[in-house]
Amino acid sequence: MATKLEMSLFGTCIVRVTGGEPQEIRGAKHRALFTILATAPLGRRTRTYLQQTLWGDTSYDAGHQNLRRALSDLRGMLGDEFSTFLHVTNSDVELDLEHVSFLGSPNDGAFLEDLNIRERAFVDWVQTIRANPDQVAALFRTTPRVQFGRPRPRITTLPLKVVGDDPDLGVLADWVAEEACRSLSRSNLLTVISHLSSRAMATRAFDIAEIRETLNVDYLITGTMRRFRNDIVADFDFMDARSGNILWNRHISCPAGEFTEQLQGRLANVIQSIGRSIADMAISYVRDRPLPMIEDHNLLIAGVSLMHKRQMRDFLKSRELLAEAVNRTPDAAEIHAWLGKWHVLSVFNGWTVDAQDDTQKALDHTARALDIDPESSFSLTIDGFAHNNLLQNMSVAEERYNMALEANPNESLSWLLRGTLMAFQDDGKAAVRGITTARNLSPIDPFGYFYDSLASTAYVAAEDYAKALEFADRSLAVNDRHLSTLRTRATALHFLGRTDEARKTAQELMRRQPDFSLDYYRRTHPSANHQVGQRVIEALTAAGIR
Structure with missing residues (x-):
C-alpha cells in the first residue's frame, strides 16, 4: 500500500504517515510547516516565506538555521519517506500533494484550532483563512481517489x-x-x-x-x-x-x-x-474517516456490516455510508437494494421515527434496483422482503423469491427469506428446508445472526421449539437488538413450558420497544393471521404483553 500523508486542518491539527510504518508528527512548528505547504499554490513556498511566517522577524541567519533544523528533524522522523513527501532546494520547499490526503471538513472546528504559535505572520495567516475557510475547503473535495470507483472489494x-x-x-x-x-x-x-x-x-x-x-x-x-x-x-x-x-x-x-x-x-x-x-x-477503516476519504468498496462493506450490529449508532451510521455509496454509484442495482433493506429493517424492528416515509423509501430503492437490473437475484429478493414485511403482500413476495431463485439458484438470501415466508404461511417443513439450504449456501456472510434469527422462526413454524430456542439464543448472543428474535424466543420458551423465562424475555422486549403491543403486531406482522402468528400472540399474552 502506497505511503500517504494524512492531514486534518480543522479542529485538532493532525499530520501522520500511513501505509508504511505509522508515524505521527507532533511538534507544533513541524505540523505548521506541513499545513503552510499543503495550502500553498502547488504545495510550494519559498524558504524566506517559511522562515518569516514560522519564526518571525529574527535575523536572516537565525531564521535560516531554524528552518534547516526543522527540516533535519523531519528527515530524522520520516527516514526514506522524507523525499517522498518533501522536495527541498536552496530557495524553495515543496510538498508533493499527490501523496497527501485530507481528513475531516471545515465543519470540524476552527482552522488549526490547537496550534498555539504566536509569531505575528503565522497568526495573521491563520486568521485570514478562518475568516474565509472556503479558500482551503476545496482541498477536501479534490483529494485523490486512486482506489475509488469499485463498489465491492x-x-x-x-x-x-x-x-x-x-x-x-x-x-x-x-x-x-x-x-x-x-x-x-x-x-x-x-x-x-x-x-x-x-x-x-x-x-x-x-x-x-x-x-x-x-x-x-x-x-x-x-x-x-x-x-x-x-x-x-x-x-x-x-x-x-x-x-x-x-x-x-x-x-x-x-x-x-x-x-x-x-x-x-x-x-x-x-x-x-x-x-x-x-x-x-x-x-x-471508516470509523475516523470523513465520507469523501472512504473508498467505495469500504463504504458498501462497512455499511452492510454496521446495519447488522447491535448498537443503534452503528445502524444509523450504516444508512449514511450506504446513501453515500448510492450517490457515488447511482447505477449499481445492489447498492440500492441494500439501502432498501436498511429501510425495511428500520420499520420492521420498530426503530423508525416515520414508518410511512421509511416504507416508501424502501420500496423506491428496491424499485430503482430492479429498474437498473430486472434480473438481479439479490434485488428481486430484497423487493420481496419489502413487500412481505412492510406491505404484508405474501403473494408478491413469493413471486419475487421464486424469480430470484430462477435467476440464481445459489442466492442464499432468497432461500432464507423464502423459507421465512413459508414459516409465515405455516409450512414448517418447507421453512426449515429453505433455511437449511440458505445456511449451506452462505458460508461468508458476516451477519450470521440474521440467518439464526430467521431459522428460529422456521422452527417455531415446524413446532420444534427446542431448536427454535437454540437458534434464537445464538442470534441474540451476537445481536440482541433484533426485536423479532426476542418475540420468537419468548414463543419457544412458552411452548417449552418455561413460563418464567418467557415472561422475562417479554419484559426485555418491552424495555427495548415500549410502544409494542399485540394490536400493533396484529396490524403489521405478515403472519399475524396464520397459525404461527397466533402462537406468537398466545405466548406473548401469557407472558404479560397486552
Whole structure:
C-alpha cells in the first residue's frame, strides 16, 4: 500500500504517515510547516516565506538555521519517506500533494484550532483563512481517489503451492483454489476473480505487486499443500494485496483418503474467517474517516456490516455510508437494494421515527434496483422482503423469491427469506428446508445472526421449539437488538413450558420497544393471521404483553 500523508486542518491539527510504518508528527512548528505547504499554490513556498511566517522577524541567519533544523528533524522522523513527501532546494520547499490526503471538513472546528504559535505572520495567516475557510475547503473535495470507483472489494485465490514433487497434490491444490473461489462468489459483497486468472499468475514466480496490478485485487488467498504421514495438510494465508501483509493464516489437516469429502466443511471455516475479517477491517477503516476519504468498496462493506450490529449508532451510521455509496454509484442495482433493506429493517424492528416515509423509501430503492437490473437475484429478493414485511403482500413476495431463485439458484438470501415466508404461511417443513439450504449456501456472510434469527422462526413454524430456542439464543448472543428474535424466543420458551423465562424475555422486549403491543403486531406482522402468528400472540399474552 502506497505511503500517504494524512492531514486534518480543522479542529485538532493532525499530520501522520500511513501505509508504511505509522508515524505521527507532533511538534507544533513541524505540523505548521506541513499545513503552510499543503495550502500553498502547488504545495510550494519559498524558504524566506517559511522562515518569516514560522519564526518571525529574527535575523536572516537565525531564521535560516531554524528552518534547516526543522527540516533535519523531519528527515530524522520520516527516514526514506522524507523525499517522498518533501522536495527541498536552496530557495524553495515543496510538498508533493499527490501523496497527501485530507481528513475531516471545515465543519470540524476552527482552522488549526490547537496550534498555539504566536509569531505575528503565522497568526495573521491563520486568521485570514478562518475568516474565509472556503479558500482551503476545496482541498477536501479534490483529494485523490486512486482506489475509488469499485463498489465491492476484489479477491482471488491462487492455487496452493505444493511442497515437494507430487503431481497428485498439484491437481488437488488447484481444485482447492477453485472451491474457495466458488464459495466466495456466493457473497453479494465481493467481486471474485476467477481462479483461472489467478492460476495463470501462479505459473510464474510469486510477485504480489504484479498480481495486485494485473488482477486489480484488494485481497489474496494463497498457501501451501503437503503430505504429513497419512494426512494432507493445507495452510492458507489471507493477505492484503496492497500492502503485502499477511492478515492471518489457517491450517487444515485431513486424512488423505477423506480429504475431498471433508474439505467443504473445513473450507467453510476459512471462508467465514475471510468474511468476518473483511467486514471488521472495513468498519475499522471508516470509523475516523470523513465520507469523501472512504473508498467505495469500504463504504458498501462497512455499511452492510454496521446495519447488522447491535448498537443503534452503528445502524444509523450504516444508512449514511450506504446513501453515500448510492450517490457515488447511482447505477449499481445492489447498492440500492441494500439501502432498501436498511429501510425495511428500520420499520420492521420498530426503530423508525416515520414508518410511512421509511416504507416508501424502501420500496423506491428496491424499485430503482430492479429498474437498473430486472434480473438481479439479490434485488428481486430484497423487493420481496419489502413487500412481505412492510406491505404484508405474501403473494408478491413469493413471486419475487421464486424469480430470484430462477435467476440464481445459489442466492442464499432468497432461500432464507423464502423459507421465512413459508414459516409465515405455516409450512414448517418447507421453512426449515429453505433455511437449511440458505445456511449451506452462505458460508461468508458476516451477519450470521440474521440467518439464526430467521431459522428460529422456521422452527417455531415446524413446532420444534427446542431448536427454535437454540437458534434464537445464538442470534441474540451476537445481536440482541433484533426485536423479532426476542418475540420468537419468548414463543419457544412458552411452548417449552418455561413460563418464567418467557415472561422475562417479554419484559426485555418491552424495555427495548415500549410502544409494542399485540394490536400493533396484529396490524403489521405478515403472519399475524396464520397459525404461527397466533402462537406468537398466545405466548406473548401469557407472558404479560397486552
